[in-house]
Structure formats: structure tokens, C-alpha cells
Amino acid sequence: MGILEVKGVNKNFGGLKALQDVNLSVQEGTVHAIIGPNGAGKSTLLNVLVGKLRPDTGSVMFDGKSVLGRKPHEINQMGISRVFQTPEIFTDLSVLENVLIPCFARRDGAFRMHAFESVAHEGTINEEAEQILADVNMADKRNLHAGSLSRGDKRRLEMAMCLVQQPKLLLLDEPTAGMARADTNNTIDLLKEIKETRPITMAIIEHDMHVVFSLAERITVLAQGTPLVEDTPENIKGHPKVREAYLGEAQV
Amino acid sequence: MLGIGKRDTTILLVVAFMALAAPIILNPFPANSAMAQFNAGYPDLMQRFVIFGIFAIGFNILFGLTGYLSFGHAAFLGAGSYAAVWMFKLLSFNVIPAVLLSIVVAALFSVLIGFISLRRSGIYFSILTLAFAQMSYNLAYSVLTPLTNGETGLQVYTSDPQYLRGEGDPIVTHLFGLEMRAKETLELGPWAFDFSVGYYFCAILMLISFYISIRIFRSPFGLMLRAVKSNNHRLSYTGLNSRPYALTAFIISGAYAGLAGGLLAAMDPLAGAERMQWTASGEVVLMTILGGAGTLIGPVLGAGFIKYCENIFSKINENVLHSWFAALPDGLETGLVWVASKFVGEGWHLTLGLMFMLVVIFLPGGLVEGGQRIGRALRRRRGQDEPGRSAAKEPAE
Ligand SMILES: Nc1ncnc2c1ncn2[C@@H]1O[C@H](COP(=O)(O)OP(=O)(O)OP(=O)(O)O)[C@@H](O)[C@H]1O
Ligand SMILES: [Mg+2]
Numbered sequence: 145m146g147i148l149e150v151k152g153v154n155k156n157f158g159g160l161k162a163l164q165d166v167n168l169s170v171q172e173g174t175v176h177a178i179i180g181p182n183g184a185g186k187s188t189l190l191n192v193l194v195g196k197l198r199p200d201t202g203s204v205m206f207d208g209k210s211v212l213g214r215k216p217h218e219i220n221q222m223g224i225s226r227v228f229q230t231p232e233i234f235t236d237l238s239v240l241e242n243v244l245i246p247c248f249a250r251r252d253g254a255f256r257m258h259a260f261e262s263v264a265h266e267g268t269i270n271e272e273a274e275q276i277l278a279d280v281n282m283a284d285k286r287n288l289h290a291g292s293l294s295r296g297d298k299r300r301l302e303m304a305m306c307l308v309q310q311p312k313l314l315l316l317d318e319p320t321a322g323m324a325r326a327d328t329n330n331t332i333d334l335l336k337e338i339k340e341t342r343p344i345t346m347a348i349i350e351h352d353m354h355v356v357f358s359l360a361e362r363i364t365v366l367a368q369g370t371p372l373v374e375d376t377p378e379n380i381k382g383h384p385k386v387r388e389a390y391l392g393e394a395q396v
Numbered sequence: 397m398l399g400i401g402k403r404d405t406t407i408l409l410v411v412a413f414m415a416l417a418a419p420i421i422l423n424p425f426p427a428n429s430a431m432a433q434f435n436a437g438y439p440d441l442m443q444r445f446v447i448f449g450i451f452a453i454g455f456n457i458l459f460g461l462t463g464y465l466s467f468g469h470a471a472f473l474g475a476g477s478y479a480a481v482w483m484f485k486l487l488s489f490n491v492i493p494a495v496l497l498s499i500v501v502a503a504l505f506s507v508l509i510g511f512i513s514l515r516r517s518g519i520y521f522s523i524l525t526l527a528f529a530q531m532s533y534n535l536a537y538s539v540l541t542p543l544t545n546g547e548t549g550l551q552v553y554t555s556d557p558q559y560l561r562g563e564g565d566p567i568v569t570h571l572f573g574l575e576m577r578a579k580e581t582l583e584l585g586p587w588a589f590d591f592s593v594g595y596y597f598c599a600i601l602m603l604i605s606f607y608i609s610i611r612i613f614r615s616p617f618g619l620m621l622r623a624v625k626s627n628n629h630r631l632s633y634t635g636l637n638s639r640p641y642a643l644t645a646f647i648i649s650g651a652y653a654g655l656a657g658g659l660l661a662a663m664d665p666l667a668g669a670e671r672m673q674w675t676a677s678g679e680v681v682l683m684t685i686l687g688g689a690g691t692l693i694g695p696v697l698g699a700g701f702i703k704y705c706e707n708i709f710s711k712i713n714e715n716v717l718h719s720w721f722a723a724l725p726d727g728l729e730t731g732l733v734w735v736a737s738k739f740v741g742e743g744w745h746l747t748l749g750l751m752f753m754l755v756v757i758f759l760p761g762g763l764v765e766g767g768q769r770i771g772r773a774l775r776r777r778r779g780q781d782e783p784g785r786s787a788a789k790e791p792a793e
Contacts, residue, residue, distance in 0.1 A: 259611065262614050263619055
């Protein structure tokens, strides 16, 4: 049994079959990549996992419990954090405040009335936030408006916001899109380090094969809403069906 | 100091000084001079400054922090006033129970309206609040007459029971015997300054309200409210439930409105349905935006500014205008007076509308942004004198 078990999930948008009988099992402590051409349904699958969409049929079990019918914040509190394909951050707040919020969410749960304590006096929380900013090399940007950051920095910030929650399962939707090569490599190093030092499971969607083959232990190929194959990176590279459906277009 | 940062302490002290010294600051012109009409240091007007300041401070906790724009907060102001007058009718003219009940009633009322309205966001939320407030206004006007005394308005009659009234208690609103209307007048040469009990009672409550709002702004709760405004999606995918955060902010701002309504009644024990009308709801929106929504001091400035202008502009009539333009040739004078008269007296709302448009277009951050721009310009000039000092880019407060 994996930490995440997706069984027989279908999702239609009008006549479009975005997900068709999707089965996926992610083992605890591994990095599982989901690849596939544009419009394959990768983001839709993540939307189902985090409670943004409800599938038409099928089941999604996380850590032995069903996530279907739960609200996004409840699913996050179960231990699933997600980095979105287009960065979702608090653009009106400072970089530091952006990472403080998930720190509070982890400590205090979905709602807590702390109206008289001062954020500045929360010692441990501030230390945690500063630490994660240092980890993603953004400590010098802590007082900037998050909205003014570059796309790559917004992504790194969003990743920091998810990592600081220490989720059991981290979902990454194209985490290096829009990043410069150097930043991409930093991100790979960061994710590798996180994986080695913490008990974390990751599901990563990525078009950049360099990132995929640097990190993934298992790869699922999705095409037109259906998983084609699931295997180790070595086997995927040589798989004829995969080449035909996907890798043929990309440089490996 | 007081558990708030250095900068916030400074802001609080400045506001406290302004509020406590207002009877002097606002009366700069000698009592009998021609300029005396621009004086604003009389109790009645100063009370309105601070009471509407409280209203706007509370409104800012909802609108400024969470971005939920309510067009129905006058309903809570009105509910607070009715609750206070009922306390006067049933217990005594002491203002403490009246003010306490007005807060409680408005808070309970806002639980109900907030719970329903917050099922929607954006324009739909605004319209729901507006609809609820208009409903309350109509109910107060007609169906609820036994509670509100309908068109006449709720007031205290000698036949009212006033169960807790003591033997020698004053027959006007008072604080344990200290009459709200009591005042000391200090005459210094041609100047006259009024220090009234009612004003200081309201001013101190305003300062407490302001202090609480500073604490809320700087708290984890306040941070979450700002996060609701910035990106509600991200908030829920970060494990936070925005609904109770927004609802709590709604209730707090409702309670502030109730306090303001209670104080209006404490200054003048009368409550009418018109206090709940949509124009009153709109006014607090204007105050908050004009001063600077989401800033600490903006709503206080906005409230003072609008109430001051209202008072000054609505007092000016054609006679005053004629005396101002008397030196000009006749035809020109008549023309100027004709134009200007449209903007004063009854027409002062035209001036308010124009000012509001100018601020929204040129100073979207309100008066506070205006002040910040001036401050930055001054600093830049000083910065040229002493090189090496550069302005750090910080998120606006
Ligand atoms: N909310 C929605 N309503 C209607 N159609 C949708 C919705 N979300 C996704 N789709 C459609 O479902 C299909 C799968 O979209 P999805 O975003 O999951 O693809 P993807 O694999 O993430 O692609 P990409 O690599 O471009 O991000 C697409 O055809 C898309 O247009
Ligand atoms: Mg996608």
C-alpha cells in the first residue's frame, strides 16, 4: 500500500475526458514523477488530490484516509502541500510574511484566534521562517513585496512555503518552469537534500527531463487522461510506447 | 511599550496627543473673529470626529485587512444606538450599561448577517450586506415599531421605568453622576476652549479602540486577514480556513460599529431608523478609503476629514459667499457665488464626491499615501545632503 492510492478516477469537463480510469500508487518516501504531453491531465490529477476538483468516479486514499469530499484546507492539514503551475503566493505581503503563514498553519491548525499576540514576538516561528528562506537562498529578499519577485523567485518562495509545513506528501506542478538554468539546478539540489534529510514523499510533474531523471525513482506517463506506463526511469527512457506518446517530441 | 513596536507606539502617542489636545488644536481662531467659523473645537463636533473614528477603525479591520467591502455596516451602528437607548429607558441614564449592551447587540447581529453574507465574496458579498442593512432599516421604520418607535425614533420619556435610577441621579446621560454635557470653558484672552466630559469619554474609548486595532494588525490573526485579501486560494491550500477568519473580522467590525452607535446615543439619547440607511453605510466606506484603507491611522484621518468638511462646508451659505466675494465687480460676484453655492450648504455632498474622486484617482492609498509621498520627498531632499543613505524598499504598511 502506498501513502497515496488513486483508484479508477474519472473526470470529464463537458465532453472532454480529462482523466480516464487513472490508477496511481505512490510509495512512501519516494519521488514519483508524472510526465506527459500538454493537456494530458497532469494538473487535473493534482487538482483532484488537493480537493480543488471532485472526480466523477473513483477513490483517492491518502495515509489510509479518503480525501474525497474534504475541503482544500483539511487536505492540507492531513499533510499534502502543493506548488502550483502558476505560482500561488500572497503577492501583497512580504516574502517573510509569506512563509510565516504556513508556519502558523502548521502550529495552530485551520483557525486560531491569536488577535493579541504579536507576530514579531513569535520566536520559534520566526526562526523557522528565516531558516527556510536561507535554505532556498532568499534570506536577502525577506522584506520585499512578494508580488515584485521574478517568476523564478515566486516559485522558490512557493516551494519554501510548502516545505516549511513539512508535509508528508509534496506535490510539485512544474516547479522549475520559468527558472534560469542555475536556479533549476539549485532547485534540484534543494529537493534532493530535503529528500535525504526528511521523511517526505514527492509527486512531481515536470517537462524538463533533466529534472525528472535527476530526482525521480518512479515515473508514470500520462497521455490523454490515461496512464500509459509506470516504471523506473531507466525502463521509461527506452520504452517504445513512451517515445511514441511523449519523449519523441522532447530531448532526452 | 504596551506590547507594540516602537513605530506603532509613536503612532498611538501622536493620536492620543491629538485626541486629548483636540479642544485646543481645533480652536485656533479667537472666538469672535471672522475665522471662528472654521473652528472645530466644540464638543458636539469633536464627539462626532471620534465616534465616527471608532466606526471607521472597526470598518477598516474588515475592509482594510480582508478586503471584504461591506455596504451595510450602518445596520450595526443603528442597532447599537437602539440598544443604548433601551438601556436608558429600562435601567438609568448611566452610559456604561448602554455602551456595553450596544457592543453586544451589534456583535450578535453581525454574527447573523456575517454568517450569511460571507457565503459569497466580492460584489455579491457587498450586495448581500447592503440588502440586509436596507431590510433592517425598513424593519426599524415599520414592522419593529414596538422596539424602535418607528418614524419618531426611540427616545426616553419620563414615564419610562428606569429601574436602576438613583434618587439624585441627573436626568441626562451621565457616567456615575458625571453629566456627559458638562464642560469646563477655559478662556485665554480672546480664545475660548471647551473641555467636555462627553468628548473625553468618547475620545478615551476611541484610543482604546485604536490600540486594540494596532494589536490586531500586528497579530497572527491580522496577518491571516491580510492573507485572505491577498490570495484566498493560497490560504486554503496552506491549510487555513478563511471563513472563520473573515467572520471574526466581520463581528469585530460590527462590534466597533455598535460601540459607535451606542456613543451617539450616549451623547444624545435618541435613535432613529435613518442611522441604518445606506448613505450612512456608504459614509464609512468613504471615510476608510479617503483616509487610506488597510493603514492604521487612515480611517481616523478619513473620519475626521469628512466630518470636518461636512461641518464647515454645510455651514457656508450664500450670505457668507457674498461677503467673501464682495470686493469683486457685481456681475463676476453673482456668477462666482452662483457656482460656489452649488458646492456648499446643502450641496456639500458635491464637494465630498469631487474630493473622493480626486483621492481615488490621484492617491489610491488615501490621505496616508499623500502624507507618505510628502515624507518621502522631504527625505529624498535630505538624502541629497547626506549621501550614503538610501531608502530601503519596504512593503507599504
Ligand atoms: N476547470 C477546467 N474546465 C474545463 N476544462 C479543463 C479544466 N481544467 C483542465 N481542463 C482541460 O483538461 C485537459 C487537461 O488539462 P491539464 O491542465 O490537466 O493538463 P496538463 O497535463 O497539466 O497540461 P500542461 O502540461 O499544459 O500543464 C485540458 O484539455 C484542459 O483544457
Ligand atoms: Mg498542468
